[in-house]
Amino acid sequence: MAKPHSGWAAVQKNWILLLLIVFSISTIVLFVYRAAFDSCEPHSDVSVGKISVSSSMGSSENPLAFMRSRNVLMVSHELSLTGGPLLLMELAFLLRRVGSQVIWVTNQKPSEGNEIIYRLENQMLDRGVQVLPAKGQETVDAALKADLVVLNTAVAGKWLDAVLKEDVPHVLPKVLWWIHEMRGHYFKLEYVKHLPFVASAMIDSHTTAQYWQNRTREKLGIKMPQTYVVHLGNSKELMEVAEDNVAKRVLRDHVREFLGVRSDDLLFAIINSVSRGKGQDLFLRGFYESLQIIQEQKIQVPSMHAVIVGSDMSQPKFEAELRNFVVEKRIQDRVHFVNKTLTVSPYLAAIDVLVQNSQARGECFGRITIEAMAFQLPVLGTAAGGTTEIVVNESTGLLHLVGKDGVTPLARNIVKLATHVERRLTMGRKGYVRVKERFMEHHMAGRIAHVLKDILKKSGGKSGS
Numbered sequence: 001m002a003k004p005h006s007g008w009a010a011v012q013k014n015w016i017l018l019l020l021i022v023f024s025i026s027t028i029v030l031f032v033y034r035a036a037f038d039s040c041e042p043h044s045d046v047s048v049g050k051i052s053v054s055s056s057m058g059s060s061e062n063p064l065a066f067m068r069s070r071n072v073l074m075v076s077h078e079l080s081l082t083g084g085p086l087l088l089m090e091l092a093f094l095l096r097r098v099g100s101q102v103i104w105v106t107n108q109k110p111s112e113g114n115e116i117i118y119r120l121e122n123q124m125l126d127r128g129v130q131v132l133p134a135k136g137q138e139t140v141d142a143a144l145k146a147d148l149v150v151l152n153t154a155v156a157g158k159w160l161d162a163v164l165k166e167d168v169p170h171v172l173p174k175v176l177w178w179i180h181e182m183r184g185h186y187f188k189l190e191y192v193k194h195l196p197f198v199a200s201a202m203i204d205s206h207t208t209a210q211y212w213q214n215r216t217r218e219k220l221g222i223k224m225p226q227t228y229v230v231h232l233g234n235s236k237e238l239m240e241v242a243e244d245n246v247a248k249r250v251l252r253d254h255v256r257e258f259l260g261v262r263s264d265d266l267l268f269a270i271i272n273s274v275s276r277g278k279g280q281d282l283f284l285r286g287f288y289e290s291l292q293i294i295q296e297q298k299i300q301v302p303s304m305h306a307v308i309v310g311s312d313m314s315q316p317k318f319e320a321e322l323r324n325f326v327v328e329k330r331i332q333d334r335v336h337f338v339n340k341t342l343t344v345s346p347y348l349a350a351i352d353v354l355v356q357n358s359q360a361r362g363e364c365f366g367r368i369t370i371e372a373m374a375f376q377l378p379v380l381g382t383a384a385g386g387t388t389e390i391v392v393n394e395s396t397g398l399l400h401l402v403g404k405d406g407v408t409p410l411a412r413n414i415v416k417l418a419t420h421v422e423r424r425l426t427m428g429r430k431g432y433v434r435v436k437e438r439f440m441e442h443h444m445a446g447r448i449a450h451v452l453k454d455i456l457k458k459s460g461g462k463s464g465s
């Protein structure tokens with residue numbers, strides 16, 4: 001066999017193969033960390049300090065290098081394949097890479113053994129992260145000794161009193177509270193009463209940070225500590241696929257074959273767990289409307305398809321509503337439902353446009369948006385939440401309003417991208433440039449480094465052990 005591509009290394013080939021296998025049997029991969037699902041749940045997604053670092057950070061020297069031999073304790077509210085815990089694990093591994101001592105505790109664990117927890121814990125142990133029980137003297141000592149304690153999600157606040165008891169005040173000045181939630185029910189004193197006294201809070205987008213400022217003041221009568229906005233970055237693994245044209249081609253063909261669509265059909269996809277908050281219902285209405293516009297105006301476009309990646313049976317009523325709509329409008333051959341998956345690369349390689357249709361206050365951040373942009377996809381997004389901080393209207397995508405008022409604008413935007421091929425491709429390329437400029441893992445590491453430095457300075461930064 002000829003070997004024309006020197007960059008097409010064996011390792012990479014195996015990796016693509018693995019992705020394909022994983023895709024084919026739709027199981028769960030543990031090596032692709034991502035956080036696109038439920039980004040406003042106590043799971044989820046990460047931007048630049050409100051008043052902080054410049055976005056173009058040199059990548060030559062690791063910005064976290066100063067964390068070498070520092071002791072860090074991470075408190076996760078749970079351990080599962082959801083955005084929040086996986087993101088904290090990413091941070092744990094970034095810190096391990098520069099030689100920090102990292103200890104991990106999971107506050108809420110099911111009483112009996114759990115396969116996923118077992119695998120995730122093993123993965124941490126393999127990378128030298130020490131795993132301790134949530135409670136007990138050893139854990140309290142670790143908290144007292146740590147240079148930094150990272151509490152992940154608002155709900156993790158319950159750990160403080162329950163475990164540290166009278167030692168709470170000693171630990172608070174070195175706590176970084178990483179918050180990903182934007183729903184009313186997390187605004188409970190029970191969770192966040194210590195928030196004003198921690199060193200800093202870190203929040204995934206400016207919109208979410210403002211929301212927290214308002215709600216804590218108006219609903220709970222407490223004041224936020226110094227708050228940094230830290231946007232997320234794309235993992236190296238994702239970028240590897242996104243920047244490999246051969247891999248993308250293979251995945252694209254494979255997924256299209258699986259979906260039963262041709263290579264020149266146009267695919268618009270939502271990749272989010274199916275729920276009303278993510279707006280799949282309004283997307284389908286917009287998609288249907290766009291088909292009508294095309295038919296009425298006799299516009300020449302390739303065959304168009306809607307793909308909904310993120311079905312599971314946790315929302316049977318909503319899921320049934322979506323499927324009924326499709327049957328009622330007789331668009332079964334144009335709408336494809338795909339089960340929820342953590343492996344999104346194959347789908348990003350296969351589609352032409354990402355739709356980010358999250359409703360109400362939108363996404364806290366919306367990691368799938370930067371992932372799609374890495375694959376040079378234009379984004380049709382709601383003008384809400386983190387999306388407005390990622391997508392530049394008319395440049396890297398087109399924004400529409402949330403709610404029913406957004407359906408017709410979305411339909412028109414779908415038609416626009418279907419008819420203006422050159423514009424669509426240009427938007428995708430601009431999105432990619434934007435991601436390379438500010439939404440890469442090294443940018444995220446740089447932003448987090450800035451926050452950690454400030455905290456160490458504030459808390460006296462006593463060095464480890």
Ligand SMILES: *[C@@H]1O[C@H](CO)[C@@H](O)[C@H](O)[C@H]1NC(C)=O
Pocket residue numbers: 207210211214
């Ligand atoms: C926060 O409150 C201010 C003033 O009350 C308001 O203008 C702003 O829109 C609010 N922001 C959010 C995100 O709710």
Ligand SMILES: *[C@@H]1O[C@H](CO)[C@@H](O)[C@H](O)[C@H]1NC(C)=O
Pocket residue numbers: 026312313339
């Ligand atoms: C999708 O999920 C449903 C329910 O969880 C399951 O019955 C079905 O087999 C899954 N489909 C595929 C293709 O894995």
Ligand SMILES: *[C@@H]1O[C@H](CO)[C@@H](O)[C@H](O)[C@H]1NC(C)=O
Pocket residue numbers: 383393394399400401
């Ligand atoms: C996006 O830009 C277009 C063109 O300037 C404008 O008509 C539209 O209202 C903008 N959308 C949002 C949601 O800002």
